[in-house]
Amino acid sequence: MFLPESTIDSVPQYANVSASANDSAIVSSCKSSFPLLVSQPKLVYFDSAATTQKPQEVIDALQDFYETANANPHRGVYALSVSATNAYAAARETVAEFLGARNEEIVFVRNATEGINLVMHSWAQQHVKQGDTILLTEMEHHSNLVPWQVVAKEKGARLDFIPLTPEGLLDMNVARSLLMKKPVLLALTHVSNVLGSINPVKQLVQLAHTVGAKVLLDACQSVAHMPVNVQEFGVDFMVFSGHKIYGPTGSGVVYIKKELHAELVPFLFGGDMIQEVHWHDSSFAAMPYLLEAGTPPVAEAVGLARAIDFVRALGWDWIQTHEQELMITCLNGLRAMPQVKILGTTTPAMRSGLIAFNLGDMHAHDVASVLDDAGVCIRSGHHCCMPLHEKLGIAASCRVSFGVYNSREDIVAFLNALTKACEVFKLEQ
Amino acid sequence: MYQEMILDYYRNPRHFGELDSPDVQHREANPLCGDIIEVQMKVKNGAVNQACFQGKGCAISQAAVSMLMEHVQGKPVSEVHAFSKEQMLDLLGIPVSYARLKCALLGFKVMKMCTCKHLGRELGEGFA
Structure with missing residues (x-):
């Protein structure tokens, strides 16, 4: 178990009191952009790590696309089809610019899971050979574990895992020695969806590249909360789900470094990904179309681009300060409750705005049910990280995760509901 | 939902344990929550002579x-x-609540599997 050892009170870098009044005004204006939260003002939504709520402008972007620009892109010569094509291309440009990538390095998919499966089929199946090693970490989501189990079994490769320190961070000493074994691929998450740990991606990429390993980054839990720049990190592949960054479901992104494009094979075959088709043979389109078979999710891509605009308008400075402040307030509140066991590090600078915990001897689902009665939405279960929970010796955990719309009042409501849960479960105060 | 009785059964489960040479047993997990329940039964003259369970999970499933x-x-x-x-x-x-029905019915499903095994019957519909 990861027990809070270090004190978080000594790291006040983000808990800027003077920022709070201003912060509160921005939060309330921010919250008013989310129709679901406006129509349910008492709801405390603390499950943004699973999916975020959607701002009005993203909802409008979807509607606007269907009302003004809907046609099948890349097909028609008529003006409306050109509008759809342009809208789709503009969405790709927005995503590329946001990540520091080139347009042709951005592939639209449904979600991060599909993105990792795409990398598995389009690159790994061709490049992982018998006896090779794929290096993962002990904090991966099932979506960045199960595809690699399949590749390893098919190819006769092995999986290694960078272990965790007792604090819930990657053990960098072991990481170095595992990288010395020259894995063909390092696939890791930027931020753990259970522990909240922020991984030293840049450092790991440098180490991986010195031994010739490619690196896939799962940015699902970071992309809405901190800058993710593929050039700065130097990653080879990167994936995220649009619905976790205030965008629509069914919008996901895969970044593939241009230098690797010649090594790729198509993931899905059919329309839109071809150059020429004959009865018995076909040639394929260039990137990114090579990996986008069929009519793409145009409205979703447009919605995602609008969500990125929304995030950029708020700015990383405000988002990071706000979410760190929420996280620190919440950590302090949880640490004041003796029945609460927090998972992961309590050093704020090392963690993102999500906190997993357990309450006394109660199962996470029981806790979540009682909190639900108070209108507080938290996640409970293994959060698609069963091996990690097994390693921690627990079946499940509760998790709160923050978005730009959350306020200090939400934290107070949550902590009150948790105190009530202690009473309901007759846990010693 | 969390009446004293439920918490009492959760914290002090009755018939919790393992049987020597059970006549029938079955184990199921709920992958959503990680709840696991195993039921063992001894049958004598067509009746349940002894039944007990092992497992871990939420208060609702265990109670x-x-x-x-x-x-x-x-x-x-x-x-x-x-x-x-x-x-x-x-x-x-x-x-x-609807979201917790699976928890409430996991042990029931495991018990049903035991009786099915014993009687040589199929589980039937409605047990996704």
Whole structure:
């Protein structure tokens, strides 16, 4: 178990009191952009790590696309089809610019899971050979574990895992020695969806590249909360789900470094990904179309681009300060409750705005049910990280995760509901 | 939902443990929550001579299966097999929200699998 050892009170870098009044005004204006939260003002939504709520402008972007620009892109010569094509291309440009990538390095998919499966089929199946090693970490989501189990079994490769320190961070000493074994691929998450740990991606990429390993980054839990720049990190592949960054479901992104494009094979075959088709043979389109078979999710891509605009308008400075402040307030509140066991590090600078915990001897689902009665939405279960929970010796955990719309009042409501849960479960105060 | 009785069954489960050479046993997990329940049964003259369970999970799932174990002791296997979902929920005696139905019925499903195995019957529909 990861027990809070270090004190978080000594790291006040983000808990800027003077920022709070201003912060509160921005939060309330921010919250008013989310129709679901406006129509349910008492709801405390603390499950943004699973999916975020959607701002009005993203909802409008979807509607606007269907009302003004809907046609099948890349097909028609008529003006409306050109509008759809342009809208789709503009969405790709927005995503590329946001990540520091080139347009042709951005592939639209449904979600991060599909993105990792795409990398598995389009690159790994061709490049992982018998006896090779794929290096993962002990904090991966099932979506960045199960595809690699399949590749390893098919190819006769092995999986290694960078272990965790007792604090819930990657053990960098072991990481170095595992990288010395020259894995063909390092696939890791930027931020753990259970522990909240922020991984030293840049450092790991440098180490991986010195031994010739490619690196896939799962940015699902970071992309809405901190800058993710593929050039700065130097990653080879990167994936995220649009619905976790205030965008629509069914919008996901895969970044593939241009230098690797010649090594790729198509993931899905059919329309839109071809150059020429004959009865018995076909040639394929260039990137990114090579990996986008069929009519793409145009409205979703447009919605995602609008969500990125929304995030950029708020700015990383405000988002990071706000979410760190929420996280620190919440950590302090949880640490004041003796029945609460927090998972992961309590050093704020090392963690993102999500906190997993357990309450006394109660199962996470029981806790979540009682909190639900108070209108507080938290996640409970293994959060698609069963091996990690097994390693921690627990079946499940509760998790709160923050978005730009959350306020200090939400934290107070949550902590009150948790105190009530202690009473309901007759846990010693 | 969390009446004293439920918490009592959760913290002090009845018929929790393992049988020597059970006549029938079955184990199921709920992958959503990680709940696991195994039921073992000894049958004598067509009736449940002994039944017990092992497992881990939420208060609802553990209390429900513990109550079920108490309920089936000594009853004919055919009667236990005919025990319905509705009867199980009545036995539990608390309102269960839709999201928690699977928790409430996991032990019931495992028990049903045991009686199916013993009677050589199929589980039937409605047990996703």
